[in-house]
Amino acid sequence: MTASLLQVSGLVARRGSVEVLHGIDLEARPGEILAIIGPNGAGKSTLLGAIAGVYPARAGRITLAGRPITGLPAEAVVRLGISLVPERRQVWSGLTVREHLLLGGYHRYWRHRSEVRADVALPQGIFPRLLDLDRRLGGSLSGGEQQMLAIGRGLMARPRILLLDEPSLGLGPLIVREIVHALDRLRRAEGLTVILVEQNVKAAMATADRVAVMERGRIVLRGTPAELLAHPGIKAAYLGKGYEIAG
Amino acid sequence: MTFYLLQALNGLAYGMLLFLLAAGLSLIFGLMEVVNLAHGGFYMLGAYLALSAVRWTGSFWIAAIAVPLVLGAVGFLLEWEFLRPLYRRTHLDQILLTFGFAFVFSDLARWWWGADVQSLAPPPGLDRSIPLLGTFFPSYRLFVIALGAAMAGGLWLGLGRTRLGAMVRAGVANREMAQALGIDIGLVFTGVFAFGAALAGLAGVIAAPIQGVFPGVDFETLIVTLIVVVVGGLGTLPGSFWGSLLIGEVDTFGKTLVPQMALVVTYLVMAAVLIVRPTGLFGGRPR
Numbered sequence: 001m002t003a004s005l006l007q008v009s010g011l012v013a014r015r016g017s018v019e020v021l022h023g024i025d026l027e028a029r030p031g032e033i034l035a036i037i038g039p040n041g042a043g044k045s046t047l048l049g050a051i052a053g054v055y056p057a058r059a060g061r062i063t064l065a066g067r068p069i070t071g072l073p074a075e076a077v078v079r080l081g082i083s084l085v086p087e088r089r090q091v092w093s094g095l096t097v098r099e100h101l102l103l104g105g106y107h108r109y110w111r112h113r114s115e116v117r118a119d120v121a122l123p124q125g126i127f128p129r130l131l132d133l134d135r136r137l138g139g140s141l142s143g144g145e146q147q148m149l150a151i152g153r154g155l156m157a158r159p160r161i162l163l164l165d166e167p168s169l170g171l172g173p174l175i176v177r178e179i180v181h182a183l184d185r186l187r188r189a190e191g192l193t194v195i196l197v198e199q200n201v202k203a204a205m206a207t208a209d210r211v212a213v214m215e216r217g218r219i220v221l222r223g224t225p226a227e228l229l230a231h232p233g234i235k236a237a238y239l240g241k242g243y244e245i246a247g
Numbered sequence: 248m249t250f251y252l253l254q255a256l257n258g259l260a261y262g263m264l265l266f267l268l269a270a271g272l273s274l275i276f277g278l279m280e281v282v283n284l285a286h287g288g289f290y291m292l293g294a295y296l297a298l299s300a301v302r303w304t305g306s307f308w309i310a311a312i313a314v315p316l317v318l319g320a321v322g323f324l325l326e327w328e329f330l331r332p333l334y335r336r337t338h339l340d341q342i343l344l345t346f347g348f349a350f351v352f353s354d355l356a357r358w359w360w361g362a363d364v365q366s367l368a369p370p371p372g373l374d375r376s377i378p379l380l381g382t383f384f385p386s387y388r389l390f391v392i393a394l395g396a397a398m399a400g401g402l403w404l405g406l407g408r409t410r411l412g413a414m415v416r417a418g419v420a421n422r423e424m425a426q427a428l429g430i431d432i433g434l435v436f437t438g439v440f441a442f443g444a445a446l447a448g449l450a451g452v453i454a455a456p457i458q459g460v461f462p463g464v465d466f467e468t469l470i471v472t473l474i475v476v477v478v479g480g481l482g483t484l485p486g487s488f489w490g491s492l493l494i495g496e497v498d499t500f501g502k503t504l505v506p507q508m509a510l511v512v513t514y515l516v517m518a519a520v521l522i523v524r525p526t527g528l529f530g531g532r533p534r
């Protein structure tokens with residue numbers, strides 16, 4: 001077993017005045033894709049946001065490669081190598097594709113000015129469409145293009161861990177496959193760790209190394225996709241009848 | 248006909264002054280949802296400090312450069328020392344704080360510069376009227392129009408084409424996302440706040456030879472600027488620009504054509520715009 005890169009223990013977080021996460025334990029290992037699935041309102045987005053420092057932790061501990069990052073603001077967390085690609089993409093309608101990418105890297109700009117300019121080639125290499133769309137405004141892109149942009153923007157931070165919140169939402173299977181392939185390539189080439197929140201359980205199971213199932217603010221089950229598929233409850237609750245493991 | 252054209256030019260000059268004020272107020276609001284009620288105070292201090300600086304140095308141009316710098320520094324301190332600690336509180340607390348500063352500025356000015364209306368001579372070279380449209384027009388006002396247009400162009404480029412500008416636009420449209428990318432929005436806001444204060448101060452310097460300065464001008468100006476920002480749409484630079492020109496013209500023509508009703512006309516225009524476009528001429532989604 002490899003040492004964990006991200007370690008979350010006993011994490012409690014609120015949205016507004018409601019406690020949404022009631023003590024989450026989770027670890028992510030270097031280079032793995034960890035999927036988090038669960039019903040609407042389970043707290044999946046809150047968990048990603050809490051790891052990224054967008055929502056403060058009320059209790060518990062988060063460490064990145066052994067270093068505590070609990071309580072750090074989002075802008076500090078991203079500098080340490082955790083990049084959030086949020087739910088519903090959050091693309092800026094009035095900014096161009098290139099501006100999005102550059103903004104994703106600007107916190108490194110002072111020290112690595114020329115690098116940031118060159119780094120744009122990384123997301124463009126992964127999603128060549130971004131190169132064609134360079135001057136287009138975010139608001140004029142299709143859903144799939146926006147998702148590629150959101151991921152590309154997140155990659156500009158040169159993260160060690162990418163937190164991806166429902167990238168397949170509203171996208172056709174072809175685009176989903178393209179994104180999944182891209183993640184896989186990144187993991188192989190750069191050793192990127194991905195924590196992937198998905199409603200599309202089929203896609204998640206096919207991509208992930210390990211899966212955690214979340215319900216009402218707790219992780220209720222975890223294991224490899226094969227283990228979870230063998231679990232009687234999972235099949236019934238998430239996959240419906242007649243589902244077979246793809247490929 | 249010539250009369251109306253000249254009035255239109257006057258309105259344009261006034262509109263450009265309003266733009267210098269509205270641009271800062273609007274961006275500050277767009278970024279942090281804080282209405283800076285001390286904005287008129289920066290304008291008034293700009294005018295008063297220009298009087299003193301001209302008396303002291305003898306040069307309008309030194310005043311026009313130094314005074315905005317000083318007020319930018321004051322804005323920086325105000326934000327850094329007083330607004331910043333209130334980030335975790337409600338916006339109302341922050342707005343009340345700026346309101347408090349508006350009164351502090353007002354009292355300080357009355358104490359130091361007195362209660363009389365004072366005015367400043369236009370700088371040498373711009374103190375004459377030049378022939379225009381078969382009559383004469385003050386050259387200083389043409390200078391104000393040109394300066395306002397240049398500032399608008401510079402701001403448009405700065406906001407649209409630079410790194411910092413992209414950060415500001417991103418923060419105005421979606422602050423949380425900008426933060427999640429590692430952009431220190433707090434620092435960006437401090438910069439915008441200080442810059443807004445400097446622009447308001449510049450407006451005060453530039454306005455002093457046209458409108459003079461007197462106690463109460465701060466709140467008068469604040470109200471007109473708020474109208475401009477509401478009419479143009481919060482947080483948008485084009486909105487501030489066209490809103491300023493519109494209100495500048497409406498106010499100027501209102502004052503010449505229906506002097507007793509000028510302010511009413513301005514309010515009516517604001518109401519009309521808001522009925523047709525509740526988020527202002529260039530405003531996007533309602534917040």
Ligand SMILES: Nc1ncnc2c1ncn2[C@@H]1O[C@H](COP(=O)(O)OP(=O)(O)OP(=O)(O)O)[C@@H](O)[C@H]1O
Nearest residue numbers: 015016017018020039040041042043044045046047
């Ligand atoms: N701003 C808020 N104020 C109060 N409660 C909130 C707020 N945002 C979300 N919640 C609540 O927090 C809980 C968890 O929300 P969260 O978005 O983390 O769930 P999720 O698992 O990502 O759901 P989905 O699959 O729908 O995206 C939900 O019950 C939701 O109603």
Ligand SMILES: [Mg+2]
Nearest residue numbers: 044045046087
């Ligand atoms: Mg969610």
